[in-house]
Amino acid sequence: MPFQLSSALHTQPTPFYHYDLALLDRTLTALQQAAKPRNFQVHYALKANVNLPILERIKNQGLGADCVSGGEVQRALEAGFAPGHIVFAGVGKSDAEINLALAADIWCFNAESTAELAVLDALAGAQGRTARVALRVNPNVDAYTHPHITTGLAANKFGISLTDLPAVVAYLGSLPNLELVGLHAHIGSQITNLSVFAKLSERLNELQTALTDQGHHLPHLNVGGGLGVSYEHPDEQAIPDFEGYFSMFEKHLVRRPGQQVHVELGRAIVAQAGTLISRVLYVKQSQQTQFAILDAGMTELMRPALYGSYHHIQNLTSTGPEQLYDVVGPICESSDTFRKGVQLPQTQRGDLVAIRSVGAYGEVMSSGYNLREKAAAVYVGQ
Numbered sequence: 001m002p003f004q005l006s007s008a009l010h011t012q013p014t015p016f017y018h019y020d021l022a023l024l025d026r027t028l029t030a031l032q033q034a035a036k037p038r039n040f041q042v043h044y045a046l047k048a049n050v051n052l053p054i055l056e057r058i059k060n061q062g063l064g065a066d067c068v069s070g071g072e073v074q075r076a077l078e079a080g081f082a083p084g085h086i087v088f089a090g091v092g093k094s095d096a097e098i099n100l101a102l103a104a105d106i107w108c109f110n111a112e113s114t115a116e117l118a119v120l121d122a123l124a125g126a127q128g129r130t131a132r133v134a135l136r137v138n139p140n141v142d143a144y145t146h147p148h149i150t151t152g153l154a155a156n157k158f159g160i161s162l163t164d165l166p167a168v169v170a171y172l173g174s175l176p177n178l179e180l181v182g183l184h185a186h187i188g189s190q191i192t193n194l195s196v197f198a199k200l201s202e203r204l205n206e207l208q209t210a211l212t213d214q215g216h217h218l219p220h221l222n223v224g225g226g227l228g229v230s231y232e233h234p235d236e237q238a239i240p241d242f243e244g245y246f247s248m249f250e251k252h253l254v255r256r257p258g259q260q261v262h263v264e265l266g267r268a269i270v271a272q273a274g275t276l277i278s279r280v281l282y283v284k285q286s287q288q289t290q291f292a293i294l295d296a297g298m299t300e301l302m303r304p305a306l307y308g309s310y311h312h313i314q315n316l317t318s319t320g321p322e323q324l325y326d327v328v329g330p331i332c333e334s335s336d337t338f339r340k341g342v343q344l345p346q347t348q349r350g351d352l353v354a355i356r357s358v359g360a361y362g363e364v365m366s367s368g369y370n371l372r373e374k375a376a377a378v379y380v381g382q
């Protein structure tokens with residue numbers, strides 16, 4: 001069923017983010033139904049959405065938290081995630097962020113370089129602690145997604161290259177305040193060609209064999225996130241293909257006895273639960289194009305400007321015969337375009353418009369450019 005806005009929200013000031021918590025719950029149920037029988041531990045990647053009502057629901061379903069900044073670690077704690085369920089990843093952790101996470105006694109740091117290990121060891125020692133570390137490897141596996149969100153190729157800044165890994169493991173072993181607990185990899189986001197996870201599994205199998213041969217025991221393996229969603233069919237495919245995702249790892253990843261496998265999903269958990277509601281300010285006919293100018297822009301949702309990404313757009317008010325519109329925002333940039341050539345019923349000033357599948361990497365990436373106010377968040381289906 002296409003998105004519907006309750007009549008009570010028709011007078012809510014626009015633009016605003018609309019979150020369907022009932023859909024979030026259904027998504028979490030499907031996720032755990034696929035993960036639990038296969039004994040996968042799921043962490044939620046906070047970078048996708050950090051709103052407390054969403055985090056609390058996710059935590060209540062038993063997920064851990066995958067954080068990429070000190071702010072996210074603090075937010076995860078605020079939402080009630082146990083420190084023992086929090087992972088801190090990131091290619092550039094500051095000393096202050098590391099100190100905060102050490103003091104909170106989070107479960108694990110995903111570290112990416114010898115330089116970072118040296119700092120982590122020194123800071124852990126200064127606090128009289130031992131930091132648990134998973135080494136993030138760069139498996140050089142193409143995720144076949146948008147180049148801006150591919151993270152597991154040799155050319156990307158993330159992870160430790162396959163050839164450097166043995167030396168980094170040896171170096172970690174020489175540091176008194178660090179304990180190696182596992183390996184971590186994350187090859188990219190919005191992945192719809194699930195065969196790349198088979199390739200990733202094979203790379204991890206090879207690495208594990210090499211490390212085991214050298215006498216290293218790895219109780220934990222974190223295979224990252226990345227499962228994509230259907231931006232084209234948000235209603236028909238509201239629940240992502242969790243079964244397909246986990247079964248790829250189940251089939252291809254070799255688990256050592258007693259080893260715990262972790263995933264860290266963001267987008268697949270929250271994307272479809274979020275919708276950006278906006279109002280048409282003006283319809284403007286230029287010589288070449290008919291524009292529908294919204295009161296939301298790239299400041300509320302930057303994905304189309306940043307990646308040219310597709311989001312389904314619906315006019316919630318008008319029902320007349322369809323016409324073509326370039327749907328744009330009010331920001332002083334020509335890239336402030338949600339999409340060109342959108343077929344919408346004849347659209348007028350005041351019409352409400354829904355921009356779909358924005359629960360992940362929508363509100364979190366909003367900005368105050370042009371001194372815009374932050375859009376409100378509204379929750380339904382509680």
Ligand SMILES: Cc1ncc(COP(=O)(O)O)c(C=O)c1O
Nearest residue numbers: 045186189190225226265266267
């Ligand atoms: C290290 C890491 N883990 C997890 C995620 C979450 O990815 P996704 O939202 O695609 O599941 C990301 C984002 O791509 C990431 O960079």
Ligand SMILES: N[C@@H](CCCC[NH3+])C(=O)O
Nearest residue numbers: 047149189190303360361
């Ligand atoms: N921000 C990206 C995803 C990047 C994920 C983080 N590594 C998006 O909107 O699709």
